[in-house]
Amino acid sequence: MKNIIITVDGYSSCGKSTLARALAQELNYIFIDSGAMYRAITLYFLNNQIDIFDDHELEKALRNINLKFQYDPVSGSSHIHLNGVNVENEIRKMNVSNAVSKVAALEKVRDFAVEMQRKMGRSKGIVMDGRDIGTTVFPKAELKVFMTADKNIRVKRRYDELKQKTGYANLNDVIRNIENRDHLDTTRKISPLRQAEDAVVLDNSELNAEEQLAIVLQWAKEKING
Numbered sequence: 020m021k022n023i024i025i026t027v028d029g030y031s032s033c034g035k036s037t038l039a040r041a042l043a044q045e046l047n048y049i050f051i052d053s054g055a056m057y058r059a060i061t062l063y064f065l066n067n068q069i070d071i072f073d074d075h076e077l078e079k080a081l082r083n084i085n086l087k088f089q090y091d092p093v094s095g096s097s098h099i100h101l102n103g104v105n106v107e108n109e110i111r112k113m114n115v116s117n118a119v120s121k122v123a124a125l126e127k128v129r130d131f132a133v134e135m136q137r138k139m140g141r142s143k144g145i146v147m148d149g150r151d152i153g154t155t156v157f158p159k160a161e162l163k164v165f166m167t168a169d170k171n172i173r174v175k176r177r178y179d180e181l182k183q184k185t186g187y188a189n190l191n192d193v194i195r196n197i198e199n200r201d202h203l204d205t206t207r208k209i210s211p212l213r214q215a216e217d218a219v220v221l222d223n224s225e226l227n228a229e230e231q232l233a234i235v236l237q238w239a240k241e242k243i244n245g
């Protein structure tokens with residue numbers, strides 16, 4: 020069986036990671052949540068009060084950041100470690116969500132993350148989700164999925180998830196955060212979120228996790244066996 024690269028890009032909270040994780044588990048591939056990398060970098064900047072607009076300080080901070088994923092192929096869970104500490108829960112909190120898109124717009128931050136992401140995909144057999152994976156990170160990926168869903172549905176999904184994971188969620192905060200990030204992510208200068216020309220679109224507004232997986236698994240098998 021041939022190993023391919025599968026990219027999953029799209030708007031915030033539409034189910035990219037849910038799909039990418041399940042797909043990797045089915046195919047026995049590596050799953051990488053590239054958003055977790057930008058979130059972990061943001062967490063480091065917040066914790067260390069880095070002035071991201073001071074180039075010297077920014078470069079020094081990036082040199083002090085070590086990111087590793089701990090992937091469990093049996094459960095499909097993938098936890099990001101920032102300088103040896105599991106920060107998977109910490110990076111999902113609102114303070115990080117509210118700062119991450121500003122951090123992810125910085126050229127030095129993107130160069131740092133993209134270089135790591137390309138290394139992770141060197142031997143293929145990988146599913147990576149994010150915003151620019153099919154356009155910038157792996158422009159020659161064999162299967163590119165562009166995900167979208169109705170905004171109200173995305174808000175509900177993120178609200179329910181946040182409440183379940185952290186015990187607290189505020190609907191207006193979630194709406195504001197999703198709108199702001201979608202705006203910043205689609206309008207930034209470097210690698211904005213956009214659909215790659217050769218991407219297949221999946222609107223999952225009316226699909227549950229199992230249904231979206233079945234559709235994309237079929238697409239993946241056609242590429243792998245074709």
Ligand code: CDP
Nearest residue numbers: 031032053054057119120123149150151200
């Ligand atoms: O899961 P959610 O849709 O909330 O976002 P995420 O995938 O965790 O990504 C968090 C943020 O990181 C995004 O809003 C983008 O600003 C940034 N990001 C990016 O710029 N490029 C990527 N490949 C992935 C994430």
Ligand code: CDP
Nearest residue numbers: 031032033034035036037176180226227228
């Ligand atoms: O990675 P992204 O921000 O695009 O979304 P996610 O973290 O995979 O999914 C956000 C929430 O939506 C999670 O709680 C998923 O379980 C849920 N979800 C859903 O309800 N229906 C889907 N078809 C996909 C995801």
